[in-house]
Amino acid sequence: MPTETQADKKPRRARAKTPTAAAVVPAAPAVPLPAMPQQGQARAVIDAVLPQVDAGRFAVKRVVGEALAVTAHVFTDGHDKVRARLCWRKEGADAAQGWQETEMQPEGNDVWSASCAPDAQGRWRYTVCAWVDHFQSWRAELLRRVDLADILIAARVGAELVRQASERAQGEDRTRLASLADNLRNRAEQAGRATIAEIDSVSLEVASIKAAALSDDLALLADRWPDRSHAVWWSAEGLPLVVDRERAAFSSWYEMFPRSAALEEGRHGTFKDVQARLPYVAEMGFDVLYLPPIHPIGRARRKGRNNTLVAQDGDVGSPWAIGADEGGHKDVLPALGTPQDFRDLVRAANALGIELALDIAFQCAPDHPYVKAHPDWFRKRPDGSVQYAENPPKKYQDIYPFDFETEDWRAMWLELKSVFDHWIGEGVRIFRVDNPHTKAFAFWEWVITAIKAEHPDVLFLAEAFTRPKVMHRLAKLGFSQSYTYFTWRNNRHELMEYFEELAHGPGADYYRPNAWPNTPDILNEHLHDGPRSIFMSRLVLAATLSASYGIYGPPYELLQGEPREPGSEEYRDSEKYQVRHWGELTLEREDSIAGFIATVNRIRKEHVALQSNSSLRFFDTSNPYLIAYAKRDAQGRNAVLTVVNIDATFTQSGWVHLDAAWLGAEGGGFVAEDLLTGQSFDWQDGGNFVMLVPSQMPAHVIKIRGNA
């Protein structure tokens, strides 16, 4: 059936000599050709580098020494082998030192991975670099070659690749690679000259050449000097990473009103009184002491007790109504003491391992000096008066918000930044920012970036209890920690869903939760006149679900749960509007859970598993009032399991279904040591019976292994 060759003949002659058909290319296109890439010969592909926040628009966050595990899709066309490296470097001055690199490993399905652990605070960059590796490709093919002549050709190809590697190499490697290349080429050429009669001895020699070419030593050596002339980079500038100090991820906060710190009933507390209370705070195990605003409080339109509209004589007003004749955001309320008293307090706290956190509330009382000095920083009403804060029909006439649309915004931003700078100069390194979501987002990104550029150790907690996407945005913009919805997550399903999202959801790389069972603004209904057990269980939940947590004391440890009116989230006789007195505070007070808190905070300090959230895993329980979960550290040295009875009143019991292997108890059975009570249980993989009596102890915090 020689159909083709017959039919071929005529046309072949007709078309002869115009083989590449250059003549029939259509006329120059009407549309200009898109530019060819710079590196047309670069064949490796990098895709889907993770983690990244909005394609690198925002930074991923880690703390010093914490692993940044990076994955990427890496591949090339055809069968060639690729190699990939994770690259990272510090931003700024250190950039000149270039990238640190580590080889990525294939995980299968074209996914490659590697980890780095940046060792200093500040802004970093990371990226992925990949290339088609001709030595590795050649080696992988040689492994599968069987034909003698084929192996000898391949050996000569390999000898050339090794020679090229020697030219890239330095030091001893250079000489060794050159000599290995010569050896391989000479042996292959000599064996290639053998005759068919010598086939037996040549076969042995070829096998030996192949073995030499495939030796691990050679591969190790050649891999050190790859040809990266056609390497591709995920991005030249890299993805941003902010590395904070450890406290950004693991912190225990105690909030208190300094003006209520006086021991004697009737006296306005001072910084010195707070200083006297530091040992108590330290004994409870808190490492951040957060004070509401300490500045002069406005007199115009001052609010009275329980937020009444008109202050009575002697009413101290709300610390968030900042500014009066005697000063504004950079000044201290004279009743609290002097700037030197404040510095002394900072120093005394630090000496006890406690950092002072200040509240930054960018808003002004009507008598704040800014109002006179910078009238254009505030909106005006048609009558020329300054526009107070309002959310109609509610009016907050004691508060003037800044107008972030002012034409003078640059000067205002600089001045607001100088407020942070002032307190940084006074020794403060942590700021709790009041309602950041009511100020322009662009300002926060700039000011946090600016401050951290000079002071990478400064941390910012975003006090935004608002819609999820707004809270996430603030975290992306640079806030080191964020308040959460924990206060309103009470049943098992809510808690599991929410903390699952916080630990493993899209915010895991930038949103660091700080869980509070109460704040001066939030006395959640479940605490209203609740029994001691609810204060204990909510504290255990916050302290073990979230690596950072805090309480507003002394009301919390003193089990205060009386609302301003039924159903209100406001405390009755709230310290926000008046001075309170709490008497002598000790760990031993009968009406206090301070001792219990000290135990929980000690457990947190002693168990590294509780100091991050990324490992959080929930376990099934047979009773919806029992919630069970565990955390373990990245190195697998420590694991802590928590079981909480979230019913404040009744004993609850049921089965908790554990994954003993995940917890690090490989054998199946293990001794569960309750760190709260000192009791021990023999537990096992799968179901374990738990009974928790609220009036005794509403939780187990169980050490599976590791740490003291």
Place this chain on the structure above:
Amino acid sequence: MPTETQADKKPRRARAKTPTAAAVVPAAPAVPLPAMPQQGQARAVIDAVLPQVDAGRFAVKRVVGEALAVTAHVFTDGHDKVRARLCWRKEGADAAQGWQETEMQPEGNDVWSASCAPDAQGRWRYTVCAWVDHFQSWRAELLRRVDLADILIAARVGAELVRQASERAQGEDRTRLASLADNLRNRAEQAGRATIAEIDSVSLEVASIKAAALSDDLALLADRWPDRSHAVWWSAEGLPLVVDRERAAFSSWYEMFPRSAALEEGRHGTFKDVQARLPYVAEMGFDVLYLPPIHPIGRARRKGRNNTLVAQDGDVGSPWAIGADEGGHKDVLPALGTPQDFRDLVRAANALGIELALDIAFQCAPDHPYVKAHPDWFRKRPDGSVQYAENPPKKYQDIYPFDFETEDWRAMWLELKSVFDHWIGEGVRIFRVDNPHTKAFAFWEWVITAIKAEHPDVLFLAEAFTRPKVMHRLAKLGFSQSYTYFTWRNNRHELMEYFEELAHGPGADYYRPNAWPNTPDILNEHLHDGPRSIFMSRLVLAATLSASYGIYGPPYELLQGEPREPGSEEYRDSEKYQVRHWGELTLEREDSIAGFIATVNRIRKEHVALQSNSSLRFFDTSNPYLIAYAKRDAQGRNAVLTVVNIDATFTQSGWVHLDAAWLGAEGGGFVAEDLLTGQSFDWQDGGNFVMLVPSQMPAHVIKIRGNA
């Protein structure tokens, strides 16, 4: 308890007159301040614009008139109202015309959405623009205001906003807004001058002013002329979108070897023979006729029948071994006819509504003219010979791959592009690209972009049966359609998981599947000597699960299932290596399912629901051999439900659990009209009993409503 004022006195005097504390700002920072943004007053935030492919690195794909539904997170600080618009424009010359815009609507939880439907082929851009809308903010606050004085102040604020809108407005709007502003201001000012004694009549007037200020007319008018001086854009250049003609999304492919098209046994088929077969292809309802390479076939190392290493005299070789003395990629195999014959074939096909698709296989037989003309486009072995394709220990010595790392890559890319250009000049607009994953990825991105810039109607099908991430990359780079793993997805779970992913997974916006029950390279085991029913059921699955599908005929419709050897995916006596003869092909042939195929293709044409994949939804069945799913069109005018018995041999029956409302049968009960058999069933919401007898009809394709 006048503690504060007492304590205040002394310090107040001490600190007097340094209120803004400018003096205590620390010295100029060591680190330069980060730049402030251009638009510090812009307070709106846009986040998470979807869809986007790799943050805009690659284009989203749609067809002309198809909706592009865009969502974004849009919000601002505080309580102010934001507005957002979806903006889109054509790339290139038309860009000067600026963006088309449509108002986005809030979906709740700060998610906003809008749709556009670009009306021409080519590359487009889309983005989102948002701003804080002071008119809307003012209006929302006014709604909640109750205090008389407050309302009058607000009315004056609003009058000023309306006046400003009038200055932005044009035409009649300008006059109307100005007059409404005057009216509002005058009335508010006048009412403000009333005395307390007049409070009753003023109350009525204030209510009337409030109603006027809140009128829908005013809102509509003011909304047309917003103040966008502080608007933010997701990105100035926008995200890329490729709009193709409809066939990119909805196409029915028929593949055939022209050389087997001769009616007479023993003769090599020609383009004229293919032309004679066009009515048959058209009757079956296919709209793309795809021909394997039509170029001169290499003689050096030509493969024999059944892929034997040595060709016998008269063996015609593989069409993929492209190039010989008589020409290369721009020439036609003389045995098939002349270039004019080819042009005639293109024209005749078009007249029947069929497009010709050519196979572009960028590789060369050893005697391809390129090998002599451009030796540097190929890799060399140490002995100077050209490196043939290999995957050790396998060798493909009849094929020379291009070396995409050649130093002369720019010239090679241009020449390869000119191959497409040549066939575009000959009237071809669809290319099936052979093994694109063995050529450099960067080349594909450039060449497809370049060709579509001039010819936006050209479509590319990627024939890459390889790893998922590689196939996805090719689709991202610009291939209009992609082959799938359908051939190897046979049981219900596999089919559901895979098509769920294709329809709703991350590739949904760029990866357009083309499902083939067979190809010349893939005779899947389940077709081996399978009964007629398996050919029918696999065809129904492909044609209803995927808006684009194809078969390799005539073997498929003639129920050919004999493998080269047991377990092989190769056809015995494959047309890849020899001429075959299939006799006269008609829809009526007893040994053919051509008539059935015609019915299925007619159903596809008549039911718009089957012409896209985005609505695909699977329904539960009680029998794992029954798979059930439906599609509906975007407008809700048409819905088609398919149930297939995937057991080739045995009757299967069970319950199919439908969601009647989703299918558009609101009442619950509906008449299910089987488009394959003409039978009708009374069906209902929930469970419906189905029994499918393979020997009769292995599937239901049921019209729920709409279309002819």
